[in-house]
Amino acid sequence: MSPIRTRMDSILPEIEKKNDSIFKSLSHNEYLMNELEYKFEHDINQKLITEVRVNDGISELKRAFEDSYQHSTRSFSKLNDLEINDTLDSDEVSVFSQDKEIQNEINEEKFDELNVNLEQLKLKLRDANDENIYQEKKNKELQKNMELKDQRLSEFQKEIFQLQKKISTLQTEKIENENLLLKKQINEITQRKNEAVQTYEDQIINYKYDLNFLFVC
Numbered sequence: 230m231s232p233i234r235t236r237m238d239s240i241l242p243e244i245e246k247k248n249d250s251i252f253k254s255l256s257h258n259e260y261l262m263n264e265l266e267y268k269f270e271h272d273i274n275q276k277l278i279t280e281v282r283v284n285d286g287i288s289e290l291k292r293a294f295e296d297s298y299q300h301s302t303r304s305f306s307k308l309n310d311l312e313i314n315d316t317l318d319s320d321e322v323s324v325f326s327q328d329k330e331i332q333n334e335i336n337e338e339k340f341d342e343l344n345v346n347l348e349q350l351k352l353k354l355r356d357a358n359d360e361n362i363y364q365e366k367k368n369k370e371l372q373k374n375m376e377l378k379d380q381r382l383s384e385f386q387k388e389i390f391q392l393q394k395k396i397s398t399l400q401t402e403k404i405e406n407e408n409l410l411l412k413k414q415i416n417e418i419t420q421r422k423n424e425a426v427q428t429y430e431d432q433i434i435n436y437k438y439d440l441n442f443l444f445v446c
Contacts, residue, residue, distance in 0.1 A: 268371065275364070
């Protein structure tokens with residue numbers, strides 16, 4: 230066996246083993262990339278859901294403030310109209326005064342409730358903002374990891390190409406070496422055949438010479 234073929238036979242298993250390892254790494258990296266993409270989409274959806282909830286809370290709080298403000302405005306306007314009217318008797322003024330006090334207490338309770346809701350909403354907004362900051366940080370990390378995976382994948386593909394090129398070169402060398410070996414063997418066989426034929430021809434000539442010599446004698 231030629232030294233080149235011996236070297237080639239020793240290298241090929243190592244190359245094939247490394248090639249299999251690279252393909253396994255590629256499959257694992259593809260799985261990780263799919264998992265990162267799913268997590269990235271899930272985080273984005275959670276962020277959108279949080280923003281929708283916060284916006285709904287803000288809209289609800291605005292409506293509550295507007296309703297309370299309009300109701301208070303109507304009540305004060307009605308009471309002012311009654312106080313301006315000099316024809317009202319004392320009983321009517323007393324009734325409307327009581328209504329005013331009751332309405333003021335109701336308004337104070339509503340404002341207290343609205344203030345509590347406002348504080349709760351502020352906490353929710355702060356939590357949502359912290360969550361958004363955290364999600365943005367995680368998304369940046371995921372994006373960086375995906376870029377690193379893409380870079381590593383490109384490196385693997387280049388390495389696979391180089392290995393395939395090397396394998397192709399070795400296979401070509403192997404075929405050429407085998408062809409040279411076959412040609413050498415054919416030449417040796419042809420040479421031995423020619424030598425054998427020449428030997429037989431020489432023997433035939435010698436036999437003929439001996440026969441002729443016998444006939445002459």
